Amino acid sequence: MSASEEGNARTAGYAPHPHIGGRTAVLRALSAWRMRWPGAPRVIVLTGNPGSGRSRLVTGFLMMCDPDYRKQLPLDELDPATVPPDLPPPAVPSPDGRTAAQVLWLVADHFGLRAGRTEDVFTELAAREEPVTIVVPDVDRAGPVRAAQEPARLIREVLAPLAAVETVQLLADVPRELAAELAAALPSGQVQVIDLDAPEWADPAGLVLHAETALDPDTGAPELPYTTDPSARRALAEALAGRAAGSRLTVQLAVQSLIMQPEGFDPADPALLPGSVGEALDVHARRLGADPQTLRLMLAPLAFAEGEGLPVHLLGPLANAVAGRDMSQDIADGMLLAAPFIQPVEAGADDDDADATPADGEGTADAPGAGPARTLLRLMHPALAEEIRAGLPDVRDAQTKIAMALLEAVPQQDWAQADPYIRDHLAAHTLEAGLLPQLLTDPGLFAHADPVVLRAAVEAVPLEALGAPARTYLRTAPLLTRSRATAKMRAAFLETAFVEDGLTPYAEALHTRGFRLPWRTLWSAPLPGVQAVTTGALLQGGTEGTGGTEGTEAAGPRAVVALVVPEGTPGSRTVPSPTEGTGTEAATAEDATGGTGTDAAAAEDADGAGAPDGAAEPGGRAILLHDLRSPEFLDADPAQVLRPSDDERAATPFGLSRGTDYLRVWARATQKVVAALVSDTPITGADLSPDGVLVVATERGVTARQILAAAPAAPTLPAQRAGTTDADASHGLEGDHS
Numbered sequence: 001m002s003a004s005e006e007g008n009a010r011t012a013g014y015a016p017h018p019h020i021g022g023r024t025a026v027l028r029a030l031s032a033w034r035m036r037w038p039g040a041p042r043v044i045v046l047t048g049n050p051g052s053g054r055s056r057l058v059t060g061f062l063m064m065c066d067p068d069y070r071k072q073l074p075l076d077e078l079d080p081a082t083v084p085p086d087l088p089p090p091a092v093p094s095p096d097g098r099t100a101a102q103v104l105w106l107v108a109d110h111f112g113l114r115a116g117r118t119e120d121v122f123t124e125l126a127a128r129e130e131p132v133t134i135v136v137p138d139v140d141r142a143g144p145v146r147a148a149q150e151p152a153r154l155i156r157e158v159l160a161p162l163a164a165v166e167t168v169q170l171l172a173d174v175p176r177e178l179a180a181e182l183a184a185a186l187p188s189g190q191v192q193v194i195d196l197d198a199p200e201w202a203d204p205a206g207l208v209l210h211a212e213t214a215l216d217p218d219t220g221a222p223e224l225p226y227t228t229d230p231s232a233r234r235a236l237a238e239a240l241a242g243r244a245a246g247s248r249l250t251v252q253l254a255v256q257s258l259i260m261q262p263e264g265f266d267p268a269d270p271a272l273l274p275g276s277v278g279e280a281l282d283v284h285a286r287r288l289g290a291d292p293q294t295l296r297l298m299l300a301p302l303a304f305a306e307g308e309g310l311p312v313h314l315l316g317p318l319a320n321a322v323a324g325r326d327m328s329q330d331i332a333d334g335m336l337l338a339a340p341f342i343q344p345v346e347a348g349a350d351d352d353d354a355d356a357t358p359a360d361g362e363g364t365a366d367a368p369g370a371g372p373a374r375t376l377l378r379l380m381h382p383a384l385a386e387e388i389r390a391g392l393p394d395v396r397d398a399q400t401k402i403a404m405a406l407l408e409a410v411p412q413q414d415w416a417q418a419d420p421y422i423r424d425h426l427a428a429h430t431l432e433a434g435l436l437p438q439l440l441t442d443p444g445l446f447a448h449a450d451p452v453v454l455r456a457a458v459e460a461v462p463l464e465a466l467g468a469p470a471r472t473y474l475r476t477a478p479l480l481t482r483s484r485a486t487a488k489m490r491a492a493f494l495e496t497a498f499v500e501d502g503l504t505p506y507a508e509a510l511h512t513r514g515f516r517l518p519w520r521t522l523w524s525a526p527l528p529g530v531q532a533v534t535t536g537a538l539l540q541g542g543t544e545g546t547g548g549t550e551g552t553e554a555a556g557p558r559a560v561v562a563l564v565v566p567e568g569t570p571g572s573r574t575v576p577s578p579t580e581g582t583g584t585e586a587a588t589a590e591d592a593t594g595g596t597g598t599d600a601a602a603a604e605d606a607d608g609a610g611a612p613d614g615a616a617e618p619g620g621r622a623i624l625l626h627d628l629r630s631p632e633f634l635d636a637d638p639a640q641v642l643r644p645s646d647d648e649r650a651a652t653p654f655g656l657s658r659g660t661d662y663l664r665v666w667a668r669a670t671q672k673v674v675a676a677l678v679s680d681t682p683i684t685g686a687d688l689s690p691d692g693v694l695v696v697a698t699e700r701g702v703t704a705r706q707i708l709a710a711a712p713a714a715p716t717l718p719a720q721r722a723g724t725t726d727a728d729a730s731h732g733l734e735g736d737h738s
Contacts, residue, residue, distance in 0.1 A: 022206015051249025
């Protein structure tokens, strides 16, 4: 059906869609796609100019695909060819503010896929017997950082591979500059591009109806001669639509302008009818006796705003920065002037306090909205932002000024006191200004900033342009986003990462930023292949080489950790089987690797269980000793390592439990978790020394952390519980290996 046939549908007596008010030709095509009509394409790419009404069209179509909304629509009055069948609603993963990866995992979650990698999502969808339907609206709004070009990434990494899966029926609302790229990934018979601005899909009559409805007092317009008189209202609607060149947004802004400020509007004056988004701004300003450039400068900060919008109190300082002069009086006098183009948003305050960690110490999500709501401002449409930015002489210079003004607004350069918008979005502004690498030197910002947004900004910078701290952040960011950790726990994870990468000053700086970190990382060794760890005490007389001097037992035992490593690891010593033990209290292979209650399975494997007496397990095992508190491997006999007895461990203030990629340290007296660690690689061994040094081995290496929590006093127990054992008290935590 072409646009010229739109009138035929109306003359047949069919009512227009109540939300869309037209677009019959497109709705017929989408309905045929939804019912998989013979000859209908499997993939539809919906595109058009900014402001062409793509989002409104997709929303109206989805209303007819949703069982609840269908009950509210007069489906019997609509053209039957525009009404899709009553089927289960399609998956609608919203890209608004999300990364390409996040959108893909929304798809995986919707269909209950068990995929562990992104490529597995496409494989599992291809293996399904029944086709699946996916609608992706607003691709142009993808990404937490505008300058990171996330829409293009979404097309290449998610939508194109989805479209290539034969069992996927896809509808995507895509910007024109990306539509051809997506369509080119498929044979012509499987894909159809619907350009809402092309003659065959344009809907001038629907645009008139859109304007006429917006001017109707029954829909909120003021009672004016040209709104209350149906014939005058119709004439004005036709004039507005005729000037707008098919742009729904231009008509919307023009109507909004005269509805909110009707003074000085003459429907007979064609100069007051805008022909574009830019003209809608300028005509409105001149009609109210204002300078169009002043209006654009007032709105400029909103044209650069990230996320949901800009806090009201930042509008003035940023407008001053962009204009290069004091705009406070212009803003005070001109909010009514700017009102038709601004949309206020009520958002919950982001209460991401550095110490707002739940009592159990888990790295749970920050609590946005946990506090009084605050007002954000944003422009009515992204196309308005594009128009305002395009009118500035130097976009990069404007972003530089905005970034500097935001940075100056951080009290004492303390990110804990920074406005959430500045904390989370300063990186996005500096990215477009070309200044992001210079910003990425403050570990406090790394910890406080939203990791999804900051990660997206940092990933948009070439790796060679990043300094060492930024590269550490970049490799740690997946853990920060996956764990959804609080600022305090982000600081803790980053503190360890800096030590791992040899950036100790940055790790130390996090201890001075007001965080009550659960640990201090003592050392890290990039030692892959460690399969178990056990803390203990080395008799000083058994130390050779770097481990100390002979005959110094009087100095007392040395705290060490024994690491089970592959045989042949430099500095290690082969472990004898249990039957070859020394017969002393010193640790045999079993002593050096097991018995902690946290590495039982690893210990059984490490000491060669099941191997013949006196024979090494195939592949060999060896023990490598390391000082517990300092970065120093020891050349010493593992047989001289004494481990704490079970009674000594039971008397320690902290206990340890772990799973595949996480562990918890808990206070025995209260059963409260005092430190929780999540690893981005599987944990292969862990032990906790009596004085609270946590040693963790992963596939990447070994790290030692001193637990900083003070040991709580044991509560006074009722008489009937005086005999309860420590094992009984901690059974639930120690048994949690999910």
